[in-house]
Amino acid sequence: MTDLGLLALRRAARRLLAPWDRGESPGATIGLVRDGALALHESAGAASLELGLPIGPETCFRIASVSKQFTCAAILLLEAEGRLSREDAVQRHLPGLPDLGARITLDHLMRNCSGLRDMLELMRFAGTGLGQPATAEQLLDAIGRQRSLNFAPNTRFLYSNSGFLLLGRVVEAAAGEPLATFLERRILAPLGMTRTRHTPSVAEVVPGLATGYFPQGEGFVRAPHGFALGGEGGLVSCVEDLALWDRNFSTGLVGGVALGRALAERVPFGNGRLNLYARGLEVADYRGLRTETHGGLWPGYRTCFLRAPEAGLTVIVIANHGGIDVHQLGHRMLDAAVEGRPGIHPVPALPPRPALEALTGRWLEPESGTTLEIELTADGTPRATQHGLPFTLAPAEDGRLVAQRGAFPFALSLPEDGRLLVETDAGIITSFRRAATEARLPEGLEGAWTCAELDATWTIAPGTEGLVLRVRGPVGSDGPWPVLPIEGDCFRVLTPATLFQGWVDAQAVRDAAGRVAGFLVNGSRARGLRFGRDA
Structure with missing residues (x-):
């Protein structure tokens, strides 16, 4: 890359970061890796609004689900040593898990095709959001209460944090040491990733960690989060360290080049269609380039890890501003880096x-x-x-x-x-x-309804502006949640969440006499939850 080319890319990065280039706003950092070297690293905004500290080269962030590829790498390293197989049933290593009527392998977990319901969504539907304290044992209990799946293993893809929490526990069982210790000893230290660490507790003091914020009105508030973190999202890291991890895909210093290939290997579903999700990485096509990417989302933190190996490029974007679309920033930075190269497809135009x-x-x-x-x-x-x-x-x-x-x-x-x-x-x-433009709620929704797989009761009663729902679960309670009509027996329950204003789609189930006897609830990552009327 010429000096002029690098200057142009630096200016492109500064333009992308310009909206947050002020001390009174949290912001983001952008890194561009070219042929294994960090060629560009630009930042804007404050790492701490309280202290007035700017984001800099050594600022660390919670990278959330970008941690998943490291958990998968740990499983693959243990497989190479003969301590486990990706085709092992998960109960072989975690015998306390219930029988869900189907054989779920470690590879199903790594590829998000296990059918396991997502524990974060299960906790939210049971009255405990990300801003409230929850221990690892309580998260495992939420998984352990399940007696059914979203779908049969390897028939579909659906993102599930549950699978990666379990994978982290499998690493610990097979390695005989905590996940944090294994990752440090086998991956982080050998690669020189000295500012990356696994942090099971969000209360742990982490040097250089930026504070996560949410926009609120004209200002910002600290983003609340209280859940324990495991193999699904427990890493704190920075652009420079993730650039070292990216280089390992080509050098193979840890695990050989076969490790990187296995992480990015797509495997077909039972119907022969390829799963877009490999192992802790999503593989897709962008403007004619194969990309290997993953995002991270945690209250107040967002991460985009975007590899384009055919072009020798990787873009890393991390923010401590909950309103920044790092996915869009990452792709715009990649656009700037590949512009003018032969074989790059133009960006399609929107329809009229x-x-x-x-x-x-x-x-x-x-x-x-x-x-x-x-x-x-x-x-x-x-x-x-x-x-x-x-x-x-x-x-x-x-x-x-x-x-x-x-x-x-x-x-x-x-x-x-x-x-x-x-x-x-x-x-x-x-x-x-x-959907119909006018609708009424089904008659007979009022009352108390229980879901055994959540160990939670939803009580529906009149509120000031219609029916509302209050939830009582094994860890917490929440509400009132508005209950809104959609059409016929279909209705919606608004479920306020830390990250966004969520909702579930629900559908009444009627008995032989035509009365509402229960309802089915479908969320984004937890589907088919059955509620029945309390006796």
């Missing part, structure tokens, strides 16, 4: 505005009660929301719109004949239609 306007509104898949909201932002960008989490829709080369959201396969076609076709994981296509 009238076609986009035809997408807007509420859509319903009536069989499951799943809902989808689509709107256009002020600048005309389409944005979808499912289960309360909004994500930008970007044009794809095949004419469809795809989710700009990590580890979330979602591609929709423009509506035809009043139907909206959405392709998700394993090539599954779901047909949505417009």
Whole structure:
């Protein structure tokens, strides 16, 4: 890279960071790795608003789910030593887990195709959000109460933090030492990642750690988080250390080059379609380039680890500002780095505005009660929301719109004949239609309802503006949560969360006499939860 080329990229990074280049705002840091060397590292914003400390080269952040590839690497290192096999059933190493009626392997966990419900969502539906204290044992209890799955193993993909918490415990059982010790001894120290550490407790003092913030009004508040952290997201790191980890994919200093290949290996589902999720990395195509990427999201922290190995480039973006879209920043930085190279596909254009306007509104898949909201932002960008989490829709080369959201396969076609076709994981296509513009809640929802797999009771009663729900679970309680009509027996429960205003889609289940006897609840990562009326 010439000096002029590097200067242009530095200026591109500064432009991307400009909105947060002020002392009264938290911000972000961007690193660009080229051919194994950190070629560029720019930062903006404050690591601590209270102390007025700027983000700098040595600032550390919670990288959340970017930790997952390290947990997978630990499993693969232990497999190379003969201490376990990726095809082992998880109960072989964790015999206390319940029998869920299907054989779940370690590889299923690494590839997010196990069908296990996500523990963070289970905790939230049982009244305990990320801002409240929860121990590792309580998280394991939430997994252990399950008696069914989202789907049969290796038939679909659905992101699940539960699987990676269990993988971290498998590492400890097979290695005979804490996950933090194994990672430090076998990966971090050999690679010189001296500012990276696994932190099971969020109360632990970590040198150089930026404070995480959420925007609130014209200012910011500290982001609350109280959950114990394991193999799903316990690492604190920085751009320089993640650049050292990225270099290991080509040098193989730890685990040989086979380790990097195994982490990025896609494996087919039972129907033959390739899973986009490899092992702690999502593998996709972007502008004609193969990318290996993962995001991290934790209250007040966001991370994008984006590799484009064919181009010899990796972009690392980390923020301590909960409102920054690091996924978008990472891809814009990659755009700048590959611009003008031969073989790079142009960025597709959005469909005309009238076609986009035809997408807007509420859509319903009536069989499951799943809902989808689509709107256009002020600048005309389409944005979808499912289960309360909004994500930008970007044009794809095949004419469809795809989710700009990590580890979330979602591609929709423009509506035809009043139907909206959405392709998700394993090539599954779901047909949505417009939801009714006026609706009433099903009669008979009032009362107390219990879900054994949550060990929680949802009590629905009149509030000041309609029915509301209060939840009492094994760790905490919450509410009131508004209960809103969708159409017929389909309704929605708003579930305020630390990271976003969530919702679950619910559908009444009726007895032989036609009365509401219970309901099924589907969240983003925990589906098919059954509630029955208390006796």
